[in-house]
Amino acid sequence: MTRSRAGRVLVVDDQPRTAELLGRLAPDLSLVPAGSPPKPHAASWDEAEPVLSRPGRVDAVVLDLAFEIPDEALLPDRRPLGDDAAARRLRRERRDRQGLYVLERIRRIAPDLPVVLTTAHEEIPFEEEARKLRADGFTYAVGEEEDAGESLVALVRRVLSDREAPPATGRFYWGRSAAMRELRHRISALAPTPLPLLVTGPTGTGKGLLVREVIHPLSGRRGPLVVFDCATVPETLLPSALFGAVRGAYTGAVTDRPGVFEAAAGGTLFLDEVENLAPDAQKPLLTALNDGVVRRLGETAERPHQARVVAAANVDLAARSRDGGFRADLLMRLNPALALRLPPLAERREDLPGLAAQTAARTFRDPSTRRQIVSRVRAAGAPEPPDGAPFDLLLDEEALASCEAPVAFVLPRKGWKAILAHPWPGNVRQLEMVLGDLMAAAIYAGSGPRVDRRSRAVFALDPGLLFDLLAEADAGAPRERRLALPFPRASSVEEFRRELEREAMRALFREAEGDFARMAELMLGSRGAERAVRLRFNRLGLSARAER
Amino acid sequence: MTEPATSDEVRAAAYRVRHDVGKAARFSAPKESEGDAERLRERLARDLLGARRAEGKTLSLPEVFDAVAAAEGELLARAGLGAPLDAVARGVERVRALLPRLPALDGNDLARLDEATRDVARAASELLRLARGGGSA
Ligand SMILES: Nc1ncnc2c1ncn2[C@@H]1O[C@H](COP(=O)(O)OP(=O)(O)O)[C@@H](O)[C@H]1O
Ligand SMILES: [Mg+2]
DSSP, X not given: OOOSOOOEEEXXXXXXXXXXXXXXXXXXXXXOOBTTTTBSSBOSXXXXXXXXXXXXXXXXXXXXXXXXXXXXXXXXXXXXXXXXXHHHHHHHHHHHTHHHHHHHHHXXXXXXXXXXXXXXXXXXXXXXXXXXXXXXXXXXXXXXXXXXXXXXXXXXHHHHHHTTSOSEETTEEOOSOHHHHHHHXXXXXXTTSOOOEEEEOSTTSSHHHHIIIIIHHHHTOOSOEEEEXXXXXXXXXXXXXXXXXXXXXXXXXXXXXXXXXXXXXXXXXXXXXXXGOOXXXXXXXXXXXHHSEEOOXXXXXXXXXXXXXXXXXXXOHHHHHHTTXXXXXXXXXXXXXXXXXXXXXXXXXXXXXXXXXXXXXXXXXXXXXXXXXXXXXXXXXXXXXXXXXXXXXXXXGGGGGGOOOSEEEEOOHHHHHHHHHOOOTTHHHHHHHHHHHHHHHHHHSSSOOEEOTTSOEXXXXXXXXXXXXXXXXXXXXXXXXXOOOOOOOOSSHHHHHHHHHHHHHHHHHHHTTTOHHHHHHHHHSOGGGHHHXXXXXXXXXXXXXXXX | OOOOOOHHHHXXXXXXXXXXXXXXXXXXXXSSOOSSHHHHHHHHIIIIITXXXXXXXXXXXXXXXXXXXXXXXXXXXXXXXXXXXXXXXXXXXXXXXXXXXXGGOOHHHHHHXXXXXXXXHHHHHHHHHHHHHOSOO
């Protein structure tokens, strides 16, 4: 590695020993001096703050938990505490958890700066805070009693090397939240093993994408990735779909047919939404995992299989297994202790800008969208952007000043604020849909771009539409009313889903007698989202005139 | 007069023993013990003679232990953790016996001192583990 600098580390510790240890064991790291006169560590928040509030001075922080420092330096309020029993108790408590107070301050000015706590997570005596730290700090277990120093150095190096890791693996964007960085490390260790894995997390957090773009490619397996959606295969067909069937095993089995286990030989079998697997299919799945064999329906001989199984679940399988919906022994075979948990988007809001940029980039790469953008730019009288010129999505108007792209989409600041504050129950999938719809509205409808003084084409994104889309995204509550739909025809699950949505929209359109505001009301309980509904309707390829 | 300690307080006290004593005892110990007696002596001097250096004071490991035990011993004992704390104390006493002669210790004694730090660290971890197990408070 030929980096000009190995990494700048700020040690925040009341004692000099951690800085000395790093200096001895990792002389290539530079320790950022703090305090006056400067020394290789900051002994309190007051000494750390001036260093951290100048952006870009520090690549990582190493932070201790307990600080024996005077009241005047103690967060949260640096108040002299006095000397009665209550004061002593309070002082003790503040000193004991000073590192957590410091971490909280660090997060306010540097939400994604890597922070290594020199305390093992398990050691933190305050359960409540420890849990919070896991959510947004960057805590590692340090303190294997035999080699605290060396593992600390290894952790610091790992954190620093994260800076160089590409932000995405394939189409899967990692972002910089602590939870995702941690997940990334665990996956790079687990993906190449033959262990069955469980991926958990609410819908839309990227479980499927993770398996496709990361786990299977990193597995090093030459065989195919076979995706099996446990939610959509009818219960009666599950066993034969999973394990195959021989001719005549059941009505309609006219030829010998392998199941997905055999199809995934040498590759990965992805069992999506595994919580939907009927009890009848759970037992043979357990056998397949335990003994490495499958038996086609109607056959007595077992065949060895060479598929590596990765399962995804939207729900808490442990709870399911407690109330009998999922076999406990099957869950155990999926290595629940190693489960890869994708956090809800609301738990990693620091990744919203990155995900937004990722979504925009994908929209801009799409050739037909690009053509449409270029034709609107031309119509507005702006110079035609050269082939391959970058387009930008800007998250507030001020970013325009420093934007180099010839075409920019600008979201007003209040719009971005609403995105930051939104709960995102549908997670990344929903973010993509909202941004996609918002951009589509500017590209296909709207008044076209304006041309600014620097001859750039600027598309304004409509905050009103954004609010509608967010309101729509919020309305998740099931309604009692029923919708009768013709059975969709499709050749893939994706297509089935799209057809289903088209049919649903058609039915709603008829029910609302072609009135989009009424449709919005039926769908979401409010007429406000009329435009969003109309847009979605059009994006599904439906035309109001044809339907009327 | 003494109020009963909350489980958070018990854990915090045990954590202090672990952090200030157990961890300090082997703060810069390498994964594989130093083969070389002088390097071992140097490390033991660093970790044990300067077990706490803050606010302009330097305390040895036995001195840090005495301070922590004076402050937390009673609370831990009341929480039923007297015995595991004693295990830490026994390790510290072995350190206390050898430490004054550190510059002159031979290879065997250095190894015994190193072993004592290991026992201190282990006993302190065990104390914290028991305190986290709860129930006793
Ligand atoms: N980390 C990510 N990077 C890029 N896109 C993502 C990411 N996570 C989710 N998405 C987007 O959200 C959509 C839904 O993801 P998916 O894997 O189907 O979620 P899940 O299986 O958890 O319901 C994906 O098609 C993808 O476009
Ligand atoms: Mg999925």
